[in-house]
Amino acid sequence: MSRIFNFSAGPAALPEAVLRQVQAEMLEWDGSGASVMEVSHRGKPFMQAAAQAEQDLRDLMQIPDNYKVLFVQGGATTQFSAVPLNLIGDLPGQADYAHTGHWSKKAIADAKRFTKVNVVCDTSDEGYKHVPAANEWTLSDEAAYLHLTPNETIAGVEFAWLPDSTVPIVADMSSTILSREIDVSKYGVIYAGAQKNIGPAGLTIVIVRDDLIGNFPDNAPRLLDYQVMADSDSMNNTPPTFAWYLAGKVFAWLKEQGGVGAMEELNRIKAEKLYAYIDDSDGYYTNPVQPNSRSRMNVPFILHDNSLDALFLEQSHAAGLHALKGHRSVGGMRASIYNAMSIDGVDALIDFMHQFKAAN
Ligand code: PMP
Numbered sequence: 001m002s003r004i005f006n007f008s009a010g011p012a013a014l015p016e017a018v019l020r021q022v023q024a025e026m027l028e029w030d031g032s033g034a035s036v037m038e039v040s041h042r043g044k045p046f047m048q049a050a051a052q053a054e055q056d057l058r059d060l061m062q063i064p065d066n067y068k069v070l071f072v073q074g075g076a077t078t079q080f081s082a083v084p085l086n087l088i089g090d091l092p093g094q095a096d097y098a099h100t101g102h103w104s105k106k107a108i109a110d111a112k113r114f115t116k117v118n119v120v121c122d123t124s125d126e127g128y129k130h131v132p133a134a135n136e137w138t139l140s141d142e143a144a145y146l147h148l149t150p151n152e153t154i155a156g157v158e159f160a161w162l163p164d165s166t167v168p169i170v171a172d173m174s175s176t177i178l179s180r181e182i183d184v185s186k187y188g189v190i191y192a193g194a195q196k197n198i199g200p201a202g203l204t205i206v207i208v209r210d211d212l213i214g215n216f217p218d219n220a221p222r223l224l225d226y227q228v229m230a231d232s233d234s235m236n237n238t239p240p241t242f243a244w245y246l247a248g249k250v251f252a253w254l255k256e257q258g259g260v261g262a263m264e265e266l267n268r269i270k271a272e273k274l275y276a277y278i279d280d281s282d283g284y285y286t287n288p289v290q291p292n293s294r295s296r297m298n299v300p301f302i303l304h305d306n307s308l309d310a311l312f313l314e315q316s317h318a319a320g321l322h323a324l325k326g327h328r329s330v331g332g333m334r335a336s337i338y339n340a341m342s343i344d345g346v347d348a349l350i351d352f353m354h355q356f357k358a359a360n
Contacts, residue, residue, distance in 0.1 A: 008323035053248030080110035101152025128155035130290035151176035199247035302332035
């Protein structure tokens, strides 16, 4: 068996130590004579594991008591609709959205089906190369919330700051959750698909302030109602038990690593190394994003000559560095370096880029 360095944007690399634990427990979990996938979500062992996962996430992110943590399905994309349905109250109402990349564009398109959307800033014309400063934003007076995508996975654009807001901030943290310390109390809702920094696809985390729950319309799907999910401890119907269990293992692993602060330091080092190498490559490799808006999680880079892309991908793959192909809208390469990517993996990538440059 050989494990590669996996730079996939998501589903993404998981910590090997976690996968080994899961492997060891695959046939028999918790003395139950069955795998975790084969037991009831209402049984005591699973209920305990589920509650422990929530507690560990609360500890890691220091989530205040007046926030619910929901373990739901449907991916971050489902939250693009669930957010306006839960937060607007009297639809259509209106909401503010920052348009800083591909995913905020999708969130805006879905929100428009339910509410009036005011776009406070829009960098689509430049191809998403920076986060505009808050004093350039046009906020509306009557927004129910302000929606941000703190890390845009495709363009590799990340907020290094949080705007002051008089209305609740809603953040799609799919590709940045648990990668750096944040103050949860500054947000109304945080949501994230699991398949980057949390666990397998199929699980979505929603962290929502209590006072924002309870305004859901009667005629919308019940499972999108934060109240329904909160009242049932996210078990109104069968939850994605395996993904929840595995997320719990990742949370425990993160605690062992020293928590989010320790991961943030590693992530800063990984990203700084990679960007420094790209910037010092005399234009052989370039990253198109303004330095103050560069993502620590997703690092796109373009080769000076795109006729070399196929060779780069073929040879990097052969060298055990996988999933480096950039998103088609950006082109070139993208290295996603989430929590489970080691410094060794980033060093191996830089070594390869160096050798490739020398040879071509
Ligand atoms: N938001 C962001 C920032 C993402 O990166 C993604 C997926 N890559 C999504 C939303 C969509 O997530 P899902 O596939 O879980 O619906």
